[in-house]
Amino acid sequence: MQRRSFIKATAMTIALATAGFATMTASAADTIKVGVLHSLSGTMAISETVLKDTVLMAIDEINAKGGLLGKKLEPVVVDPASNWPLFAEKARQLISNDKVAVTFGCWTSVSRKSVLPVFEELNSLLFYPVQYEGEELSKNVFYTGAAPNQQAIPAVEYLMSKDGGSAKRFVLLGTDYVYPRTTNKILRSFLHSKGVTDDDIMEEYTPFGHSDYQTIIAKIKKFSSEGKKTAVVSTINGDSNVPYYKELGNQGLKATDVPVVAFSVGEEELRGVDAKPLVGHLAAWNYFMSIKNPTNDAFIKKWSAYAKAHNIPGHKDKPLTNDPMEATYIGVNMWAQAVTKAKSTDTDKVIAAMAGQTFKAPGGFTSTMDAKNHHLHKPVFIGEIKADGQFKVVWKTPGPIKAQPWSPYIPEDKGKKDEPEKK
Amino acid sequence: MTSSRTSSRSRLASQIIHSALFLLILCAAPLALAKPSPALILKLAAGDNDAKVEALNAIAGSADPEALPLLQALGNDALKVVDGKQVLIVDGDKVTDAVTGATLPALPENAEDVVTNNRVTLALQDAFAALDLTSPDRKTRFEAVKKLQDAPDEAIVPLLDKAQKIEKDPQILDMLRMTQAAAQLHNKDKAVRMAAIETLGTSDDAAMKQLLAGLLDKDGDKFKEPDESVRLAAQNGINAISSRLRRGEWLGSIFTGISLGSILLLAALGLAITYGLMGVINMAHGELIMIGAYATYVTQNVIHAHFPGLIEFYPLFALPVAFLTSGLIGVLMERLVIKHLYGRPLETLLATWGISLILIQTVRTFFGAQNVLVENPQWLSGGIQVMSNLILPWNRLAIILFAALVVIGMTLILTKTRLGLFVRAVTQNRQMASCVGVATPRIDTVAFGLGAGIAGLAGCALSQVTNVGPDLGQGYIVDSFMVVVLGGVGQLSGTIYAALGLGILNKFLEGWAGAVLAKIAVLVFIIVFIQKRPQGLFAIKGRFVDA
Secondary structure, three states: OHHHHHHHHHHHHHHHHHHHHHHHOOOHHHEEEEEEEOOOOOOOHHHHHHHHHHHHHHHHHHHHOOOEOOEEEEEEEEOOOOOHHHHHHHHHHHHHHOOOOEEEEOOOHHHHHHHHHHHHHOOOOEEEOOOOOOOOOOOOEEEOOOOHHHOHHHHHHHHHOOOOOOOOEEEEEEEOOHHHHHHHHHHHHHHHHOOOOHHHEEEEEEOOOOOOOHHHHHHHHHHHHOOOOEEEEEEOOHHHHHHHHHHHHHOOOOOOOOOEEEOOOOOOHHHHOOOHHHOOOEEEEOOOOOOOOHHHHHHHHHHHHHHHHOOOOOOOOOOOOOHHHHHHHHHHHHHHHHHHHHOOOOHHHHHHHHOOOEEEOOOOOEEEEOOOOOEEEEOOEEEEEOOOOOEEEEEEOOOOEOOOOOOOOOHHHOOOOOOOOOO | OOHHHHHHOOHHHHHHHHHHHHHHHHHOOOOOOOOOOHHHHHHHHHOOHHHHHHHHHHHHHHOOHHHHHHHHHHHOOOEEEEOOOEEEEEEOOEEEEOOOOOEEOOOOOOEEEOOOOHHHHHHHHHHHHHHHOOOOOHHHHHHHHHHHHOOOOHHHHHHHHHHHHHOOOHHHHHHHHHHHHHHOOOOOOHHHHHHHHHHHHOOOOHHHHHHHHHHOOEEOOEEOOOOHHHHHHHHHHHHHHHHHHHHHHHHHHHHHHHHHHHHHHHHHHHHHHHHHHOOOOOOOHHHHHHHHHHHHHHHHHHHHHHOHHHHHHHHHHHHHHHHHHHHHHHHHHHHHOHHHHOOOHHHHHHHHHHHHHHHHHHHHHHHOOOOEOOOOOHHHOOEEEEEOOEEEEHHHHHHHHHHHHHHHHHHHHHHHOHHHHHHHHHHHOHHHHHHOOOOHHHHHHHHHHHHHHHHHHHHHHHOOOOOEOOOOOHHHHHHHHHHHHHHOOOOHHHHHHHHHHHHHHHHHHHHHHOHHHHHHHHHHHHHHHHHHOOOOOOOOOOOOOOO
């Protein structure tokens, strides 16, 4: 019962914090404040809301074990509402007013780019849990999601392999912002190196929140009928994925004809979609809920219990875990380990202590924080969608892979150092 | 399953089966087999994907009905393999050895799933289809050939031969011929290849075009197809199919345009009354649509909880609910706020914008900021295949039909009823209408409520194709105003033409320039158009027009 009342207290704190009373809650001295910066409304809420809850769960867990450095962790949750400039504003508020020691947040790269100057200027820490396009290395950010060589490149290699259907033509389909544009630039250059010409690549972008995918699907059908085996690489982000996959199912585009591999679609995004017509379409991640191992079983059990106890909409009846949740969970725990090691929450000391941290991840491998480049060494999995919205792993790397934030497929990246510039 | 019977016969028989299988895999000899051999089963379960596909093609070629349980187990992920030696079929709690047929007490700890990826699944589907080829049911046979068509393996050619001999249905016979041609595209004999290409050239299926294009592939510097004349024939075949496909593509573009147009029309119709006829700049129009969508969501949940038998038809119940909810909110808005602001457009704009923010926040408070899940009933999922490359989705068709019905209903109300007469009278000349005894304030309220209710209907329809969240309406308010202004304020028919025109224009531009540019181009077009013709497409002429 004590635990429950504690959970209640935490929930109260969060509610108060969100309502803007953060400064009035318990005095800062006896807690360590942790910022949570995820969109809880707008087009990205479909993906980000659950990450907020994952951070809160990890914090609960650490607090239940006695907190850090003898202090409890106190989450400060804000809602940047899928509004990119608002991300920067909220980040500044978290660091300057709430004096958080660390922030966990962002999904889209455009939001990360928006908050980056704030974190660098105020020398604070951001843990970014989502796969992204690379081309960035800040001393103030730890990237616990995948770099392109840990997701995009292996996925396309798989599509080109015999098992992936020996695809020869590619549709690069994405939402119109920095992550899809950059990823597709890298992929185009990678495909060139594999002998695929520009005639066999089609690039298409849609605005955020786009909901009418009829023309795009018709275009894909036409493109695929013009020649060799075609595959679609989707970097569509946010709630557009629901109408996109619905249209895909309605138009009868089957995975055995034109497989679609997605980089931002996981168990959570498929929740609202009838997965039966989508069976066989692919996703590449560093974690799937369906992976069988004791660490993952424990992780799913923990999350299910947490979701039930906190009445999290959707998850209380049908708990789902996904890759960014795993990355968030790794991030919070690694940060906690680093703070314990550094015996301080000071940004520079924690950064130094982060190097080489390891954590037994639910993905089934021990993830290691690279000694220098602020990215995790992660395994890569490719899964096919099953009729129940889960993924069946059909390919995986033998072990964790080191991230290459600077892609070898972008010529300007040549000679860039694999560690953040010292300021 | 096998050994008890085979051991009772002679060893020789099983050896013959073995070698026959081997032969079958090698040269696709037409052979009828008693049962999949243990070696084949093992290959299917424990081999790598290449071996699995080979084994499946062999089973497809033999069309052996006794392989069915094995295939079903593979398809349902119920096939397990232990140590790469023992193959087990799991059915609920029952575990059977696929080779011996013996029942095991429990699944061994180290049993691993047999993972099938898309490539294996495709071969599996072909194997299933091969078994269905001789089914007495026409529909089953039709589906089977259709499946086989996509990527047929040469191993099934003898089977197709056999099927063609007994097939009576001309359509299926035609498809069988096509499939056989597709399977023979890489035959060693040039004459067979040429004949196959010629047959495929008469098809109107994009998949066949893709198969032909495969012949033009290069392997390094060398063409995979060595013979120049064969390549030429393939190219001709591709061109012939392309010209046949073009019609479907055009029709597809027009359909998507009409579909988008019907959505714009539904979103704008309510506004055509409140803004077009009454002149109220209603910035909360989008939120009335959103309320309609949420009303649908609530109806769905209520029906799901209390009348699960009716869940398939919940949209029909949701329509009146959405209409009444939004209409009621519209009436309240008019009575409480807008009534006091007639003739002051700027204040109306600000007040209704404020109302829209209040409505969004209210919905957020009650339903949460996240999108809610509105499910498509089964009869609104999928689509109807009109041409080989044209599928019309049911939900889009339903919305087009629905939009047409709403337009007809609204026209009838405005032209055939007393209320419609009053509304038109008040719009044309308020003072005169008042003079002859029309209760103009009541008419205003009812007309506004009607416009709001139609917005609610639009929300109900939109919930079937788009995400339902508190911000739903904001995406449609600009589009709605665009349509009404372009069509000409005060004109219903203008709204219809403008919506369909914009929809088709947008979709054609999208096909040509991409979704982002198309949206910009449409906005630029409207700005230029309104500059040249501020009154819109159709303007009311005459002396009654309000200044």
